[in-house]
């Protein structure tokens with residue numbers, strides 16, 4: 001290890017000098033990239049099935065395709081997998097739980113009756129790993145979501161059930177925040193919509209406003225501890241024609257209610273630039289929740305990779321000095337590959353994109369642009385792609401005491417042999 005450490009340090013010193021020429025401080029970039037929290041989603045461990053004691057099938061716009069062996073079948077297995085994953089990741093992390101990951105000790109506890117006690121084993125684990133918890137109500141994969149409508153259902157008793165669920169989830173998020181001394185982000189996503197030719201696009205949206213208002217009206221929850229976000233979508237499985245909670249609906253809703261819009265990179269038309277939306281939204285919204293995901297032709301939730309789309313999102317945030325106003329969380333699930341590898345690839349890619357953005361010679365580019373030197377700007381943008389990013393990433397990994405390259409795969413292989421292959 002010593003010789004490779006030495007090589008990393010020598011290369012880094014050269015890289016540091018190269019970036020300094022363009023006014024970029026690599027030390028600051030590494031520190032900031034490591035300190036920026038990324039909230040891991042718990043649902044890559046088990047293909048979004050959940051561990052509550054209900055005979056649910058996965059449904060409502062979520063579908064993990066693939067059949068790779070070793071899926072976590074219970075909370076203990078999921079936590080063991082996540083413990084191994086965290087060992088291979090540099091930087092600061094949180095964990096995003098869905099309500100369907102409640103552990104009820106074999107008792108049937110429906111979604112409107114959950115309490116923080118049903119997450120006590122997750123809390124103990126999270127404390128041991130020094131990761132704080134975020135939360136998500138689960139408005140899908142439940143008999144009361146089978147009609148395709150939850151908070152916007154025409155049936156008042158269905159709406160009441162899901163409003164109650166939303167309210168108790170906010171109390172659970174607040175309890176997480178208190179236990180971890182860190183505000184907990186709660187993200188509300190509903191699958192509501194129609195497969196084909198909606199005749200009334202208005203009434204479900206009116207009902208959704210009323211239901212969300214009812215959820216948020218709970219005064220027992222402190223909004224500085226429980227950060228509410230709502231996640232829009234272009235379309236979902238089974239709601240191809242009409243999605244009640246569209247992106248436009250939620251931009252207006254969040255603006256009028258003072259809560260946070262969630263942008264999932266997979267929830268737009270594939271030709272839309274999610275990065276371009278950030279300045280428009282964040283000039284009005286103090287915070288956004290950014291779900292890194294990867295659509296392939298549709299909202300397919302592929303494992304996040306270090307691609308142009310991801311880099312563009314984080315470049316927009318750093319160029320607008322808005323990185324600290326973005327809450328960053330992962331949202332992908334691929335059941336066709338080793339699930340631990342999926343986490344490591346996707347989380348590392350997200351942190352690589354953060355580092356890449358922090359190393360961008362943005363000030364120089366912006367001064368060229370405002371000065372009308374557009375060829376200079378374009379030339380430097382192209383040149384910046386060839387700056388020694390890898391040398392700085394390797395140094396970041398060295399500092400965080402994780403494998404810089406892909407030797408982490410050996411650890412995953414060992415774990416697969418010793419643990420996953422026995423499941």
Ligand SMILES: [Mn+2]
Pocket residue numbers: 231264291331
């Ligand atoms: Mn999402």
